[in-house]
Amino acid sequence: MTRNPNEDFPMPIMPDNDNSPEEPLVFVIIGRAYENDRDEGGVEIHVMLRAPDDDTAVREALNALAEEGFFQADLDQIGTLTDIPDEEPHASAYQGALEGEVSIIRFG
Structure with a gap:
């Protein structure tokens, strides 16, 4: 914490380098999904969703x-x-x- 020279109590300083978007992003995830363990080719899929980051997007897609x-x-x-x-x-x-x-x- 940094002290405000005009006051007798500490003043919290918030970082000004926040690179996070204000709104969640819209992600598109491309891959193949399989309906059972014998499904050799699977089906091509695109998954679209909003999430705050790519890790969350992958978890929610799965x-x-x-x-x-x-x-x-x-x-x-x-x-995105x-x-x-x-x-x-x-x-x-x-x-x-x-x-x-x-x-x-x-697809397919």
């Missing part, structure tokens, strides 16, 4: 995939979206993520 009945998932890429996608189903999934949903898009 939980959502498990709730949907997936046995295992290989998550290959993670990134700054604007609404142009095409469906990603545009709807992005809107769902903004509203707090975890959207799972399946």
